[in-house]
Amino acid sequence: MHKYIKILLLWLLGLCIVGCTASVPRQKKDVVVPPSPPQMHSKIHIALDNQAILLPDNVQAMQSWCDRRVDLATQRFEKFEAFKGEGTETKMLLPFDRLLTATANDANVASFYYQVHPQKELRDVAAACASRFSKWSTMVSLSRPIYDLVTRVQSDDKDTQRFLKRLLRDFRRSGVSASEEKRTQIAQLRSELTELGQQFSRNINDDVRYIWLEKNKHLAGLPEDYITSLPREQKGYRVSTDYPLSIPFMRYAENDTARFILHRKSLNRGYPKNKTVLKKILVKRYELAQLLGYDHYADYAMETLMSGSAQRVEAFIEQINELARPRSDRDYALLLKKLHATHPRAKNVGRWRHFWLTEKIKAEKYNIKGTEVRSYFPYEKVKTGLLQLTQNLFGVQIRPWKDAVLWHDSVEAYEVLENGKMIGRFYLDMHPRTGKYKHAAHFTLRTGIKGKQLPVSALVCNFPHGDELMEHRQVETFFHEFGHLLHSLFGGHQRWSDLSGIATEHDFVEAPSQMFEEWAWDPKVLQTFAVNAQGQRIPADLVRRMRAARDFGLGAHIRNQMFYASLSLQYYNKPPQEVSLTDDMIALQKQYSPFPYVPKTYFYANFGHLFGYSAVYYTYMWSEVIAADMFEVFRRKGLLNQQLARRYMRDVLGAGGSLDAADIVERFLGRPYNDQAFRARLNQSQ
Ligand SMILES: [Zn+2]
Numbered sequence: 001m002h003k004y005i006k007i008l009l010l011w012l013l014g015l016c017i018v019g020c021t022a023s024v025p026r027q028k029k030d031v032v033v034p035p036s037p038p039q040m041h042s043k044i045h046i047a048l049d050n051q052a053i054l055l056p057d058n059v060q061a062m063q064s065w066c067d068r069r070v071d072l073a074t075q076r077f078e079k080f081e082a083f084k085g086e087g088t089e090t091k092m093l094l095p096f097d098r099l100l101t102a103t104a105n106d107a108n109v110a111s112f113y114y115q116v117h118p119q120k121e122l123r124d125v126a127a128a129c130a131s132r133f134s135k136w137s138t139m140v141s142l143s144r145p146i147y148d149l150v151t152r153v154q155s156d157d158k159d160t161q162r163f164l165k166r167l168l169r170d171f172r173r174s175g176v177s178a179s180e181e182k183r184t185q186i187a188q189l190r191s192e193l194t195e196l197g198q199q200f201s202r203n204i205n206d207d208v209r210y211i212w213l214e215k216n217k218h219l220a221g222l223p224e225d226y227i228t229s230l231p232r233e234q235k236g237y238r239v240s241t242d243y244p245l246s247i248p249f250m251r252y253a254e255n256d257t258a259r260f261i262l263h264r265k266s267l268n269r270g271y272p273k274n275k276t277v278l279k280k281i282l283v284k285r286y287e288l289a290q291l292l293g294y295d296h297y298a299d300y301a302m303e304t305l306m307s308g309s310a311q312r313v314e315a316f317i318e319q320i321n322e323l324a325r326p327r328s329d330r331d332y333a334l335l336l337k338k339l340h341a342t343h344p345r346a347k348n349v350g351r352w353r354h355f356w357l358t359e360k361i362k363a364e365k366y367n368i369k370g371t372e373v374r375s376y377f378p379y380e381k382v383k384t385g386l387l388q389l390t391q392n393l394f395g396v397q398i399r400p401w402k403d404a405v406l407w408h409d410s411v412e413a414y415e416v417l418e419n420g421k422m423i424g425r426f427y428l429d430m431h432p433r434t435g436k437y438k439h440a441a442h443f444t445l446r447t448g449i450k451g452k453q454l455p456v457s458a459l460v461c462n463f464p465h466g467d468e469l470m471e472h473r474q475v476e477t478f479f480h481e482f483g484h485l486l487h488s489l490f491g492g493h494q495r496w497s498d499l500s501g502i503a504t505e506h507d508f509v510e511a512p513s514q515m516f517e518e519w520a521w522d523p524k525v526l527q528t529f530a531v532n533a534q535g536q537r538i539p540a541d542l543v544r545r546m547r548a549a550r551d552f553g554l555g556a557h558i559r560n561q562m563f564y565a566s567l568s569l570q571y572y573n574k575p576p577q578e579v580s581l582t583d584d585m586i587a588l589q590k591q592y593s594p595f596p597y598v599p600k601t602y603f604y605a606n607f608g609h610l611f612g613y614s615a616v617y618y619t620y621m622w623s624e625v626i627a628a629d630m631f632e633v634f635r636r637k638g639l640l641n642q643q644l645a646r647r648y649m650r651d652v653l654g655a656g657g658s659l660d661a662a663d664i665v666e667r668f669l670g671r672p673y674n675d676q677a678f679r680a681r682l683n684q685s686q
Pocket residue numbers: 002003004480481484510513
């Protein structure tokens with residue numbers, strides 16, 4: 001599951017995106033506000049900096065850091081509310097953007113720590129701190145005095161006009177024009193939703209389930225290094241529902257019952273606790289949407305995206321489902337036929353058999369063994385190869401960030417330079433540990449501001465260490481997340497925070513990362529780093545077979561994705577009393593997914609995107625259509641074509657949010673995007 005996450009730290013102005021930093025801005029010279037009475041102020045100055053980031057390293061330090069930073073943000077906010085100077089670009093708008101950026105830096109520390117810090121107590125303090133920042137941003141977004149000031153700002157500059165337009169739109173979406181009573185209700189709802197979102201995610205993260213197995217009876221089919229890595233306890237070998245263990249298990253374990261039990265346990269994580277939490281989330285979000293004048297939360301969530309409305313997304317889901325159906329039917333028939341070899345009476349293909357059958361078919365049809373493929377992907381070699389590729393392709397230099405302060409021994413930090421000039425920094429937190437965020441994600445820690453603040457990002461993944469072997473899917477995920485990171489760093493040089501980094505429409509944000517996955521499937525690229533223990537490079541023929549095998553099951557995969565997308569949409573596009581969490585899920589699974597529902601399972605309770613993405617899970621597929629179109633240019637002109645890569649870096653990634661996504665893509669393609677490349681991939685023969 002590679003997912004960029006748009007986190008619970010809802011910057012309600014829409015300004016900050018992903019919660020996260022491992023980073024405390026060090027001794028900033030903060031606000032410089034003259035000590036005179038507020039009506040005398042003519043300008044507020046807030047400095048940003050490019051210093052290395054320091055971390056609060058214990059619970060008390062984190063707590064007092066949080067108190068200080070929230071107080072500071074509140075004082076700054078009050079100065080703005082009392083600001084009597086001219087509402088001009090330099091005297092008001094620029095300092096206001098600095099206020100948002102500086103506070104986002106701090107808020108990101110809190111929400112990032114909540115996801116990654118090794119100490120549980122510190123994670124708890126960080127979660128509470130993130131909620132306080134979230135309340136702060138609600139307060140700002142509902143401030144009439146600040147809104148009035150912003151409405152008076154005029155500018156001839158194109159970027160400033162765009163920033164202003166988005167800012168005013170976000171103020172309106174936050175409810176700033178509502179009555180005082182309504183604004184109080186909105187603030188209350190936002191605050192409750194932040195708490196509920198944290199609870200929803202905590203209930204998933206904390207709910208790891210286990211099965212204990214005997215080697216001879218249950219572990220047949222699994223690679224030896226996988227078995228060796230399993231904890232051995234009195235009850236047997238322990239396998240958990242965590243991805244690094246459960247995914248290989250679902251692929252390779254021959255024991256059907258063990259796979260079924262692990263699958264059912266995975267589907268029930270977060271249940272029953274999250275049933276109540278999710279219901280509350282739906283109710284509160286619906287109330288919020290109604291207060292803001294929308295029919296339902298889905299329309300509110302989609303208003304600012306490329307799609308624009310829930311209705312258009314509904315049509316998109318239908319369209320993609322129908323496009324994928326013929327191929328999905330063929331995929332499913334093959335899976336069922338394969339299953340009949342071992343289970344002659346089976347009437348359908350359960351999801352716990354899907355990955356295992358897929359592996360078998362791939363091995364036979366394309367002569368691919370997962371174990372052979374893995375042997376070429378030791379983690380360290382993959383990492384070095386990806387960094388080298390980035391340097392070659394985009395003409396940048398990546399070097400260790402020597403004075404970075406890290407939150408765990410296994411974390412690494414790097415600096416990125418272009419023509420000798422530093423353009424960004426990033427952290428890699430790549431290996432699993434207790435209590436850490438369980439998926440793979442990119443976090444923006446600092447949004448870059450041209451000439452004022454360098455962009456800083458982090459990748460948080462759960463991959464093997466050192467020479468341990470990665471699944472090729474994990475390699476693909478690494479490239480995917482790195483695609484977000486490049487977008488954030490290369491795009492992080494705009495003048496306004498809301499136009500910088502990955503501040504683009506959410507249904508476009510996955511396109512650069514999905515497209516970058518393709519580099520992990522190219523023989524020439526892979527041969528630069530995929531080397532096995534015997535020193536042999538991955539054979540080009542194996543990569544070609546892997547690519548052919550990759551697309552096996554594509555139809556079924558897309559339809560299953562449309563099940564997730566419709567679930568996300570249908571929970572949010574009506575009054576919550578009309579939603580039945582379980583019944584609707586079962587009905588939608590039947591309508592979209594080729595795989596039947598497993599009785600007594602409650603996937604919605606661990607579908608984390610239902611909070612973070614709310615109604616907009618469709619965005620992955622929307623982005624994929626665009627990614628396919630953009631990739632077509634590289635496919636024709638070469639994946640290692642530096643000239644093209646640098647044009648892409650400048651025109652697409654470098655644009656950040658300074659243009660509408662459709663215009664960015666059009667500039668790169670020389671025409672508006674379309675779905676032909678996506679259709680072609682779907683229609684190609686197997
Ligand atoms: Zn992503």
